[in-house]
Amino acid sequence: MKRCTALLCLICSLGSLTAQEVSSPEKSRPKVALVLAGGSAWGLAHIGVIKVLEEADIPVDIVVGTSMGSIIGGLYASGYSGTDLERIANTTRWSSFFREEGQSGQDSLETIRERSSRSFSAYFDRKGFFFGGGLISGSRIIRFLDTLFLGIPDTVSFDALPRRFRAVATDVSTAEAVVIESGPLTDALRASMSIPAVFTPVERNGQTLIDGGVVENLPIRVAKEMGADIIIAVDLYSGEFYDPADIRRVPASALTRTLEILLRTTVRQQLHLADAVIPVDIRGFLPTDFDRSAELAALGEKTARDHFDRLEPFSRRPSGQPETETSTYSAPVLERLEVTGADERDHFWVQRFYEEHQGRVPAPEDWDSLFARLDKTGRVSSIRLSYIRDTGGNFHRIRLAPHEAEKSSLSLGLRYEGTISAAMTGNIDIAPSVAIRDAAGKNSTLTVTMEILDAPGISVGLRKSFFPTLSFETSFSAQRDHITRITTTSIAWQEQTGILCGKLDAAWEPIPGFEFRGGISGISIGTEEGLETGDHDPEGYYSLLSARTEMNRLDSQIFPMDGFQLYGSFVYSSRSLGSRSDFRTLQTGGSTFVSLGTPFSVAVMWQAGTDFTATADDHASAPYPFNPDLENRRLFPGPLKMNEQRAHHVVGIGVEIKHHLNWKARGIHFPSFLVIQGGLGALADTIAATGPRAEILHANLAAGAGIRFSEAFALALRAGIHRGSSGTLTPFIAIDAGALASHKP
Numbered sequence: 001m002k003r004c005t006a007l008l009c010l011i012c013s014l015g016s017l018t019a020q021e022v023s024s025p026e027k028s029r030p031k032v033a034l035v036l037a038g039g040s041a042w043g044l045a046h047i048g049v050i051k052v053l054e055e056a057d058i059p060v061d062i063v064v065g066t067s068m069g070s071i072i073g074g075l076y077a078s079g080y081s082g083t084d085l086e087r088i089a090n091t092t093r094w095s096s097f098f099r100e101e102g103q104s105g106q107d108s109l110e111t112i113r114e115r116s117s118r119s120f121s122a123y124f125d126r127k128g129f130f131f132g133g134g135l136i137s138g139s140r141i142i143r144f145l146d147t148l149f150l151g152i153p154d155t156v157s158f159d160a161l162p163r164r165f166r167a168v169a170t171d172v173s174t175a176e177a178v179v180i181e182s183g184p185l186t187d188a189l190r191a192s193m194s195i196p197a198v199f200t201p202v203e204r205n206g207q208t209l210i211d212g213g214v215v216e217n218l219p220i221r222v223a224k225e226m227g228a229d230i231i232i233a234v235d236l237y238s239g240e241f242y243d244p245a246d247i248r249r250v251p252a253s254a255l256t257r258t259l260e261i262l263l264r265t266t267v268r269q270q271l272h273l274a275d276a277v278i279p280v281d282i283r284g285f286l287p288t289d290f291d292r293s294a295e296l297a298a299l300g301e302k303t304a305r306d307h308f309d310r311l312e313p314f315s316r317r318p319s320g321q322p323e324t325e326t327s328t329y330s331a332p333v334l335e336r337l338e339v340t341g342a343d344e345r346d347h348f349w350v351q352r353f354y355e356e357h358q359g360r361v362p363a364p365e366d367w368d369s370l371f372a373r374l375d376k377t378g379r380v381s382s383i384r385l386s387y388i389r390d391t392g393g394n395f396h397r398i399r400l401a402p403h404e405a406e407k408s409s410l411s412l413g414l415r416y417e418g419t420i421s422a423a424m425t426g427n428i429d430i431a432p433s434v435a436i437r438d439a440a441g442k443n444s445t446l447t448v449t450m451e452i453l454d455a456p457g458i459s460v461g462l463r464k465s466f467f468p469t470l471s472f473e474t475s476f477s478a479q480r481d482h483i484t485r486i487t488t489t490s491i492a493w494q495e496q497t498g499i500l501c502g503k504l505d506a507a508w509e510p511i512p513g514f515e516f517r518g519g520i521s522g523i524s525i526g527t528e529e530g531l532e533t534g535d536h537d538p539e540g541y542y543s544l545l546s547a548r549t550e551m552n553r554l555d556s557q558i559f560p561m562d563g564f565q566l567y568g569s570f571v572y573s574s575r576s577l578g579s580r581s582d583f584r585t586l587q588t589g590g591s592t593f594v595s596l597g598t599p600f601s602v603a604v605m606w607q608a609g610t611d612f613t614a615t616a617d618d619h620a621s622a623p624y625p626f627n628p629d630l631e632n633r634r635l636f637p638g639p640l641k642m643n644e645q646r647a648h649h650v651v652g653i654g655v656e657i658k659h660h661l662n663w664k665a666r667g668i669h670f671p672s673f674l675v676i677q678g679g680l681g682a683l684a685d686t687i688a689a690t691g692p693r694a695e696i697l698h699a700n701l702a703a704g705a706g707i708r709f710s711e712a713f714a715l716a717l718r719a720g721i722h723r724g725s726s727g728t729l730t731p732f733i734a735i736d737a738g739a740l741a742s743h744k745p
Contacts, residue, residue, distance in 0.1 A: 032314060033062035033228030034076075035220050035274065036069030037267070038213035039236040040195070040287035041296065041668075043068025044089050045280045048300025049234050051082035052308070056315045058232075062164045064223045066212035069234075070167040070192035071145070074185055077165035078152055079329030086297055088148070094290035097141040098668050106378030106512045109552060110463075110471075116557040116741035118411040118433075119713045125408065138190055138199045139382040145186040146385040147367045150331045150396070154386040157182045162328050164226065167192040168212035168219045169202070177215045178207060179222055184386070217263055220270040230314055233274040234300070235267060240283040276310040278303055288668040331361045332387055334396055342380050342400030349373050350398055378512065379403060406445075408436045414713065414738035421639040421722070421732035427454050429738075440464060456480050473505045473519075497625055498526040518547045522578075525625060540580035542626075545572045554593065557741035558714045559673050559706055561601040561660060566590030571626060583622040584612040591634065599663045603656040605679070607632050611648040621648055635679040637734035638700035638722030647683035647696070654679030675718065676703045696725040702734065712739045 034053070036046045046069060053060060065073030075085055107115075122129050158165040158181050167180045167188040180188040183204075191202040191209040202209045212219070223231050238260075271277055280303045285296060304311065337354040339347050353362075353370045367385065374380045384399040413431040418424070431451045439446035444464040451457045457479030465471040480498045505519030523542045547570045554563040568588040573579045587609035595601050609628020613621045627646040630636055635654040656677040662669050683696040702720025709715075716736040721729050 029059070029316070030229035030314075031061045031227060032059055032230045032232065033064060033223035033226065034060045034073070035218060035223050035231060035233040036063070036065040036073045037218040037234060037236045038065075038067025038069050038193075038211065039217075039282070040068055041094075041290045041292070042236045042280075042282045042285060042287055043072055044290070044293045044296040045236060045282060045300030045303075046072045046234055047082060047085045047089055047293075047297040048302070049278055049280070049304045050076055050085065051297075051301055052304035053232070053311065054082050056308070056311055058311060058314045059316055060163055060232075062166075062223055062226050062228050064166045064168070064219050064226070065192070066168045066217050066219055067193045067195070069218075070189050070212070074145075074165060074167065074189050075148060077158070077161045077163040078149060078185070079162040080148075081328075084329070086294075089293040089297060092144070092290075092293075094293075095665060095668055097138075097144065098136060106376060108509055108512055109515045109550060112513070112552055112557065114435075115711050117413045117431075117712055117739050118409075119414045119710075119739055121409050121411040123407040123409050129410070136199050137382070138194070141193075142186055142190055143367075143371055143383045143385060144364075145189055147364045149185050150385065150387045151329055152185050152387065153389045154184055154397070155182070156185065158185070158188075161185075166219075166222050166226065168216050168222060169194070169209040170212055170214040170216075172201065172208045172210050175215065177212065177219070177222075178209055179219075180204075213263065216266060216270075218267045218270060220273040224273050230276075231274045232276045232278065232311065232314070233271070234278045234280060235271065236280050236282055237264065237267075238283045239281040276307075276314070278307055278310070290668060291665050332394065332396075333361055334358055336393065336395035338388075338395055338397045340397070340399050342402045343377075346374055346377055346380060346400055349377075350400075374400070406435075406437055408434075410434050415740070416735070416737045417633060418735045419637065419639045419732055420735070421730050423639065425639060429453060429455050451479065469509050471507050471509075473503075473507065475501075475503050475505075477501045477503075499625070500524040513553055514549075514551045516547075516549050518545075520545055525623070541578065542573050542581070543577035543579040545574075545577075546570065554591075556708070557711055558708050559658065559671065559675075560591075560593045560603075561658065562593050562595040564590065564592040571622075573622070573626075581621075581623070582613060583626065585622050585626055585628060586610055586612070587628050589632070593658075599660040601658045601660070603658070605632070605635050605654045605656065606652065607635060608651040609649070630681050630683070633734070633736060633740070634677070636681060636698075636700055637702055637718050637736075638720060638732050639724075639730060640698070640722075641724070644681065644683065644696055644698050644725055648685040650681070650683050652679060652681040671708045673706050673708075674703075675706060675716075677718075678702070698725055699723045700732075702732075704734070706736075711741075714738075714740050716740065 034050075036043065050072075060076075063073040063077040065071070072085060075088070076082075080088070152161070158167075165185075169178045169180060169188075169191040170176070171178050178191075180191065187202065187204065190199075191204055192212045193199065194201050194210045196210050196214070199211075216222070218233055218235060220231055220233050278300075280300055282296070282299065285292060285299075289296070334354065334357050337350065337358075339350040349370065353366075357366060371383055374383060379402055380400050381403045382401040384401075386397050386399075388395055388397050411433050413429070413433065415429045415431075416427070418426040418428075429451055430453055431449055433447060433449040436446045438444055440462055441464065443466075444462065447459075447461045447463070449459050449461075451459075457477060459475060459477035459479075461473055461475035463471055463473040478500050501521060501523045503519055503521035505517055507515055507517045509515045521544045523544060524540070525542065526539050548567065550565075550567040552565045554560040554565050566588070567590065569586070571583075571585045573581060573583045575582055587607075589605075589607035591603055591605040593601050593603040607630055611622045611628060624642075624646050627648060628650045629646045630640070630650050630652045631645055632652065634656070635652050654677060656675060659674040661672040661674060663671075678699070678701045680699045681697070685695075700720055700722040702718040704716060704718030704720075706714060706716035714737070716734075718734045720732060720734070722732055723729055
């Protein structure tokens with residue numbers, strides 16, 4: 001019996017051994033981990049390293065990454081090959097992730113005015129001020145990643161991916177690393193790349209998470225804790241020499257260098273845990289050089305080949321030709337689509353997309369076209385796309401979040417206009433403003449704006465919407481305005497006017513961007529004799545009835561490339577209403593920009609006005625603060641005198657050719673432009689002291705460049721020639737900064 005038992009045990013042991021031998025080659029293979037560092041655009045160098053690992057047939061079982069390393073690592077762990085990653089990097093318009101504002105085509109004129117006049121803003125409630133935690137919400141990069149991970153279920157353990165994966169973030173409360181191992185993959189990557197002060201933090205499981213590079217930019221420790229037998233780490237660093245003298249030349253460089261030292265310190269503490277380190281020297285590249293993705297990937301590939309002796313021992317291919325690993329990721333077929341949130345009108349576009357793509361796999365660019373269409377509605381703030389697997393079947397889900405109600409805000413508007421020629425004129429305006437939402441009930445806004453420096457004053461306005469398209473506004477303002485004029489011998493002003501104004505307006509906006517406005521106002525004017533205007537005695541009280549219409553369809557309020565804008569304004573003053581004089585004025589203007597489908601745009605601009613009550617001997621015509629004018633920096637940046645700006649009858653026309661210098665840039669950039677423009681102005685029956693029948697013709701030609709930082713802040717520098725009313729040619733330099741969008745009152 002004992003012999004039978006022993007024999008049975010021996011047979012079982014041999015059977016077990018035989019089974020183990022059959023399956024042992026893969027199971028007994030050491031587990032290889034790939035650890036990828038953060039570094040914004042520098043992280044694109046990881047792609048080249050991955051391509052070399054695939055060619056060498058080095059099996060990667062575990063992927064760990066921080067920040068940009070987590071994005072590249074998450075894609076690789078999901079089944080994308082090195083070739084896939086290279087294609088994605090080279091075709092992605094990275095700049096779009098860092099520019100979330102812009103015209104939707106459905107914005108109200110009030111929204112356009114506010115956006116293009118607020119250079120800086122902060123929001124507040126009863127608990128105090130808040131800034132959102134970052135300049136960029138990250139909503140666009142989230143939906144980009146969502147489209148790339150559609151083959152991954154909405155909620156998944158990262159151990160179930162083709163390669164086990166971990167993303168590292170930082171808990172701002174505890175200053176500790178947070179290793180994310182499950183949940184929506186997109187959310188994990190978004191948390192890991194939340195660069196402080198750039199992207200808003202991510203709230204997850206009661207934690208506020210920011211970029212993992214703050215504490216672990218190269219998380220080798222995490223790979224070790226996951227049971228990796230072999231760890232390959234890609235270390236991104238700059239070998240560029242730092243000259244201590246730079247501290248004296250550029251004091252801010254000391255702070256930058258300090259952050260670099262702290263980052264390198266956390267990396268060096270873990271390098272000894274890796275079995276192979278691929279050191280990629282990214283000198284010559286900026287963290288914002290996303291448009292150099294091909295160069296960065298090539299740098300990573302070259303570095304990996306230069307250090308191939310460190311990688312070769314881990315290859316499972318003993319000999320033969322290199323093998324390139326193919327993608328194991330596959331996006332699912334669109335069989336069923338569920339949409340939630342936002343408005344039923346937005347659901348229509350999703351349903352239309354579903355009908356067009358049902359039964360096939362939509363490409364990322366197909367999803368992008370849907371997102372762009374939803375963006376144009378102006379109603380959607382964020383879009384989430386996910387793939388759901390449940391017992392009832394698999395399906396796609398789109399979650400739309402509507403725009404939140406406007407919050408109370410404190411903002412600052414900046415604007416400077418200066419022209420340097422034989423004389424120098426300038427106007428600088430700094431305008432802090434407070435907007436309190438729902439101050440007088442729902443859908444109301446109380447705004448208090450102060451203006452300091454060249455146009456000191458204060459205005460208080462209350463706006464209330466009773467219907468989606470109808471609003472009423474009452475306001476009071478006090479302002480003392482003047483334009484400084486500096487010559488070689490004196491400092492004076494072209495005009496100095498004190499104005500008190502009370503106004504009641506009603507506005508109707510039947511479609512976004514198209515408004516009718518009418519109202520009544522009482523204005524008290526006190527003036528002082530100007531350097532060029534003479535004393536025309538406009539002091540007194542004026543009661544005005546006004547009507548205005550405006551339409552704005554520009555793609556941007558500063559340096560637009562496409563679209564049009566036009567307005568018309570009629571003002572009526574009558575003694576029967578208590579006004580000092582009778583007059584009627586009409587002004588109109590606009591611009592049309594035509595994109596040529598290239599970096600070039602051509603525009604036609606115009607402005608005109610007339611005082612219907614003005615005749616050769618009419619002294620009861622509109623006083624010069626109400627005269628039609630040609631005050632338009634797009635048309636006339638040159639050194640205009642007062643008698644070249646305002647008159648009883650004016651007309652101006654101009655053309656502009658614009659070249660968008662970096663229109664194809666995929667990296668982080670601010671739009672830059674070259675501009676050539678010319679304008680011709682004609683005035684009749686001017687306010688100049690030379691006589692009531694004076695007629696003036698002037699022109700200017702200018703060329704220059706500009707850069708747009710936001711919809712409310714830009715810089716422009718132009719140089720040109722101005723032909724004045726005397727016929728003389730005067731060279732000039734025009735400088736504009738701040739909120740350059742113009743909204744005629």
